[in-house]
Amino acid sequence: MDGDTADWHAVDPVAGNPLDPTGPAALGRLWVSHDEYSLLIRFQVAPEQSLQVGNTLSLCLDTDDDASTGLAMPGLGADVCWRFGERRGTFVHDGIDTEVEHQHLGLISAPTVTGTDFEVALARDAQPVPGIDLFPQSTIRLVITDQASGQRLPETEGGARYTITDAVPAPLAPIDIGRFDADDVRFLSYNLNNHLTEPARRDALARVLNAVDADVILLQEIRDTPTAEAVAYVTGLLDRDTEGWSTVKVGGESTVVLSRFPILHADSLGDSGGLLLQMGGPDDLLLLGALSLPCCAQQARRSREADLIAAWLRDARNGTAGFSLPAGTPVILMGDANLVGLERDRQVLMDGGATIVDTATFGPGATGLPLADLAPRHTHRPHTFTWHGTEFPPGRLDYLFYSAATLEIDNNFILYTPELPDDVLRAWGLQADDTDVVTDHLPVVADVRFPGRSVPAGPAE
Numbered sequence: 001m002d003g004d005t006a007d008w009h010a011v012d013p014v015a016g017n018p019l020d021p022t023g024p025a026a027l028g029r030l031w032v033s034h035d036e037y038s039l040l041i042r043f044q045v046a047p048e049q050s051l052q053v054g055n056t057l058s059l060c061l062d063t064d065d066d067a068s069t070g071l072a073m074p075g076l077g078a079d080v081c082w083r084f085g086e087r088r089g090t091f092v093h094d095g096i097d098t099e100v101e102h103q104h105l106g107l108i109s110a111p112t113v114t115g116t117d118f119e120v121a122l123a124r125d126a127q128p129v130p131g132i133d134l135f136p137q138s139t140i141r142l143v144i145t146d147q148a149s150g151q152r153l154p155e156t157e158g159g160a161r162y163t164i165t166d167a168v169p170a171p172l173a174p175i176d177i178g179r180f181d182a183d184d185v186r187f188l189s190y191n192l193n194n195h196l197t198e199p200a201r202r203d204a205l206a207r208v209l210n211a212v213d214a215d216v217i218l219l220q221e222i223r224d225t226p227t228a229e230a231v232a233y234v235t236g237l238l239d240r241d242t243e244g245w246s247t248v249k250v251g252g253e254s255t256v257v258l259s260r261f262p263i264l265h266a267d268s269l270g271d272s273g274g275l276l277l278q279m280g281g282p283d284d285l286l287l288l289g290a291l292s293l294p295c296c297a298q299q300a301r302r303s304r305e306a307d308l309i310a311a312w313l314r315d316a317r318n319g320t321a322g323f324s325l326p327a328g329t330p331v332i333l334m335g336d337a338n339l340v341g342l343e344r345d346r347q348v349l350m351d352g353g354a355t356i357v358d359t360a361t362f363g364p365g366a367t368g369l370p371l372a373d374l375a376p377r378h379t380h381r382p383h384t385f386t387w388h389g390t391e392f393p394p395g396r397l398d399y400l401f402y403s404a405a406t407l408e409i410d411n412n413f414i415l416y417t418p419e420l421p422d423d424v425l426r427a428w429g430l431q432a433d434d435t436d437v438v439t440d441h442l443p444v445v446a447d448v449r450f451p452g453r454s455v456p457a458g459p460a461e
Helices: 199-212 227-237 299-318 343-350 422-427 434-438
Strands: 026-034 038-049 057-062 071-073 076-078 080-083 088-093 096-100 108-110 115-123 139-146 151-153 160-163 185-191 216-220 246-250 255-259 263-269 272-278 285-292 331-336 398-402 408-414 444-449
Touching (some): 026 139, 026 160, 038 139, 057 071, 076 139, 185 331, 185 398, 199 434, 216 285, 285 299
Parallel strands (some): 185 216
Antiparallel strands (some): 071 076, 139 151, 185 444, 216 255, 246 255, 272 285, 331 398
C-alpha cells in the first residue's frame, strides 16, 4: 500500500479498459486482490486527480452477495459505500443506515498526491458497527462510481464479483528493528507535532528513541521549545552518549536536528531546512534536506517550497550556496514532506535540482542527481502510511528521497508499535501504544551506507 502499483503485475483486471490519456474523463480498469489482513482494490481514473479531496468517486461493496439487502444498485445491494471526496461512507445493516469514517472500515488509500492509479485497502476484520462484520462471508461484489459523469466500473449490472479465499501471499517477513551492519549510519525522522516536552508523552518517546538508537535525528515541529531546551530534553531521554553531537534548529516548522556527525552548514528553506554534514574525512560530505513542507490545503506554498529546495540543491552543486562540494556528494531529503496535493511536487523533489516549476522566481533547473523514493514499510504489516488521524485516511506523508548512485540504504522501516508482537515489544523495551501516545506521525528509520567513506566521524561511542 505505497501508491506504486507495479506490484499488481500478476493480478488480472476484473473489469474496465485501458485509459486514453488524451480522451475524456473516464474510469479505467479495476483490480481486486487480498492478503491475510485486507481486501485490496486498485482502480484507474482520468484525468489526474486527488483521491483525498475534490472528487465525486465512490466505492460500493455488496459484502453479503445479496442484492436484496443494502443500498439498491443495478444488480447488487451495497452494504457499504465509501465517498472518497467526502471521506465518509454509509454502512447499511438490517435496513439501518449508519454513517462511518475510515477507521470503522480499516480503510487506507494511496497515494495521497494526485494521480490516475490508486490503491485502497479495507480491513478484513473491520466491524463498522460493533459486533457486525464488514465481510460476513467470502464472496463480494463491488463497483466504482463517478457521480459527476454517471459512469460505473464495471458498466455491467451486478458489479465485479470476487471471492476471498484462504490462499494468500506468503507470510510477510517481519523487519528487525536492529541494524544489519554496525557501520551503517542510522537516520530517524519523526514529526512530534509540537508535543516534545509534554509529560504524558515523555516515557513513550524515550522508549521509541532508544529502541531506534539513531545517529542522525530529525524532529519536526518543535515550535514552542527553544533549541537548547529541546536538545537537552531529547539527549536526556537517550541512553547513548551524545557528548559532542552537533545540533541545530532550521525552518519555519522548527526541525531540530541532532547529529553524531558535524553539521558544517545549515540553511532555512521556508518551513524546511538544508544542511551539510561531514560523514568522515574532509571530502566525505552529505547534503541533507530536512523536509517539513507546508501541510494540507496550502498547495501554492508547498509547490513554492519544493522549488526552493530544488534550487538549493542546484546551488549547492554549482558552488553558489555558501560552500563547495566534491563531485558526486550524496543527497538525502528526509522528513515530513506533506505531499497531499500535486504529484508534481514529489517529482520536483525527486529530480534533485533538475526541475523547477517557478523558474521566474527560483531560476532554471540544472543538471541534477535523480533521487530514489525509498518508501519503507511497517515492520510487521504491508503498509507504508506514516500518519494516521481522524479527518483523512492513513497516508504516507513522511518521505526519504536519496541519491541511489552515491549511497546505499540497508535496513529501513516505519515503526508502528500497535502492530508489534509481544516478544518484539519486550525485546526492544517498547509498549504497544507507544507510537500512538507520542504523536499521530510514525518514526521513519533508514540505515545508510556510504561507499568509500574514509573514516568514521563524530565522537567515539
